[in-house]
Amino acid sequence: MKPEKYMNPYLAGFFLGLLLLVTIYITGRGLGASGAVKSAVISIVETVTPSHAESQVFYKEYLKEHDNNPLKNWLVFEVIGVLIGAFISGLVSNRLNFNLDYSPKITARIRIASAVFGGLLFGFGAQLGRGCTSGAALSGMAVLSTGGLITMAAIFGGAYAFAYFFRKLWI
Amino acid sequence: MGPLVPDLIGNEFNFVIALFIGIAFGFILEQAGFSTSKKLVGLFYGYDFTVLRVFFTAGITAMLGVIVLGHFGLLDLSIIYINPTFLYSAIIGGLIMGLGFVVGGFCPGTSICAAAIGKIDAMFFIAGSFIGVLIFAEGYPIFEGLYKADNWGFVRVFDSLGMSQSLFAFFLTLVAVAAFWATTLIENKVNGKSNPEFKPLKLYVALSGVAIILGLSAFILPDIRTEYLQDVEDIEYVNNYKIKYMTADELAFRLLDKDKNLQIIDMRSPKEFSEMSLPNSKSFMLETLFEKYAEKTLNISKKENVFISNEGLTAKKAAIIADKLGYKNLLILKGGLNEFKKEIIEYDSTKVVIKNYNDATKRFRLKASIQIPKMIEENKSSAIPKVKPKRVLGGC
Numbered sequence: 001m002k003p004e005k006y007m008n009p010y011l012a013g014f015f016l017g018l019l020l021l022v023t024i025y026i027t028g029r030g031l032g033a034s035g036a037v038k039s040a041v042i043s044i045v046e047t048v049t050p051s052h053a054e055s056q057v058f059y060k061e062y063l064k065e066h067d068n069n070p071l072k073n074w075l076v077f078e079v080i081g082v083l084i085g086a087f088i089s090g091l092v093s094n095r096l097n098f099n100l101d102y103s104p105k106i107t108a109r110i111r112i113a114s115a116v117f118g119g120l121l122f123g124f125g126a127q128l129g130r131g132c133t134s135g136a137a138l139s140g141m142a143v144l145s146t147g148g149l150i151t152m153a154a155i156f157g158g159a160y161a162f163a164y165f166f167r168k169l170w171i
Numbered sequence: 172m173g174p175l176v177p178d179l180i181g182n183e184f185n186f187v188i189a190l191f192i193g194i195a196f197g198f199i200l201e202q203a204g205f206s207t208s209k210k211l212v213g214l215f216y217g218y219d220f221t222v223l224r225v226f227f228t229a230g231i232t233a234m235l236g237v238i239v240l241g242h243f244g245l246l247d248l249s250i251i252y253i254n255p256t257f258l259y260s261a262i263i264g265g266l267i268m269g270l271g272f273v274v275g276g277f278c279p280g281t282s283i284c285a286a287a288i289g290k291i292d293a294m295f296f297i298a299g300s301f302i303g304v305l306i307f308a309e310g311y312p313i314f315e316g317l318y319k320a321d322n323w324g325f326v327r328v329f330d331s332l333g334m335s336q337s338l339f340a341f342f343l344t345l346v347a348v349a350a351f352w353a354t355t356l357i358e359n360k361v362n363g364k365s366n367p368e369f370k371p372l373k374l375y376v377a378l379s380g381v382a383i384i385l386g387l388s389a390f391i392l393p394d395i396r397t398e399y400l401q402d403v404e405d406i407e408y409v410n411n412y413k414i415k416y417m418t419a420d421e422l423a424f425r426l427l428d429k430d431k432n433l434q435i436i437d438m439r440s441p442k443e444f445s446e447m448s449l450p451n452s453k454s455f456m457l458e459t460l461f462e463k464y465a466e467k468t469l470n471i472s473k474k475e476n477v478f479i480s481n482e483g484l485t486a487k488k489a490a491i492i493a494d495k496l497g498y499k500n501l502l503i504l505k506g507g508l509n510e511f512k513k514e515i516i517e518y519d520s521t522k523v524v525i526k527n528y529n530d531a532t533k534r535f536r537l538k539a540s541i542q543i544p545k546m547i548e549e550n551k552s553s554a555i556p557k558v559k560p561k562r563v564l565g566g567c
Binding site: 009010016028032036040058072075082086089098111119130131132136139140143144151158161163169 | 173174175176180185186187188189190191192193194195196197198199200201202203204206207208209210212215216218221224225226227228229230231232233234236237240245246248250251252253254255256257258260261262263264265266267268269270271272273274275276277278279280281282283284285286287288289290291292293295296297298299300301302303304305306307308309311312314315317318323325326327328329330331336339340351375378563564565
């Protein structure tokens, strides 16, 4: 079966905006994603080397805030939901498939290496910038946070500035 | 009044809500096409501006919604999470994320969404982001200085720019619409097609219609906060407004009786409050009445709220606003705290010349003048000027 067409972007944006508004109304906070990665990383470090987690400020502070249970975090539950929701959407629109997307000019191996490296940069940047495209840029825009909008401008501005050098990966 | 967490919805149930919000989030992202990296980076090369359209429409919708809810007093903006502003980390972190975007083809949310439908590159992106977070965590002592530099606090952008919230929202909406139009032109040129700028047009017209009606109603109807605060500036209005009184004697009697249903709302300055306050009293300012804190404090069933201020006028203003906001069981102390001090606390039987005081009143006041100052003294340690509800923690 052929995959179905994507939703009209303005309509999808409208729904996403309403969801964000409902989220703020109910919980007082916005959407996010990278925070769940942080919880997972801290949880792994704590399990593998508890003594190391106890000696480093970063882990210590986080564990203190979360009653020593880093996975008991709002974003962890939200991200589990994202996995389920996206899977359902892929299922109903016939888009479930193991594959990767990249320009014909590069190999799958280069694509995988670039994905890992890009993820590394994004993961690092989201920690430094206190949030990613969802948590800082989108949710920050909804509440008109100065920091959120600066981060948003820096993400998209940065991406445009660097895009030329990595064009072979995509076009 | 929102947010509903943690008062109407408990912190545990909030996790269940998070799961359902996540499901909707993932579903919308996937339906919008955010599960393929080629579509995601399209805006940086001009061939597909889906991300910009979805992102900007969502941001504008939520922003306008937050403004409207705040305007009509349905959402307490003073306690929702506002991303804090740390100038350097916001810029440098953002630039690194931008680089990660064009190299990796995803952002964290979209990579999770894409991995869910089987994109292998997304799974590697997620693995990479784990490493990135680990590097930051391990190197935290090195990055901490940059991370915490130039802290502006929970500032909002219209304040930073010195303009009104509505004006900024209006400009941002204009920018978004202009961007939608211009990017479609670019997209057509790059792809050699000629798609109409806004499609489907009907949807667009309907959405703008709703936006304009909401916008106009917000401009025409002043927000209740401004309106009520203005109303009580009119002395004649305040004098004619009927609010029940409680006499100094009754207040003294109920204080001595340790009446649990009595709640004193102290409208004096927090400084005066911390210097001296009556038992069972809470420090309020006129502005506090519009916050969620007031909803929690004034709505306790069976409690009677007695407003006090030095001269009594501020207390009456506060009671009027509370009445207009729909709160029940409101009273004001007759003559204010000044009279209460004169008649009860500093009661001096030798100075009283008014004849119609009977002996019972005299005896009662004498007793009250001894005991109430003691109660005030005992209360001193527990008198904390308003405990401000903490801002919700959020962000990534």
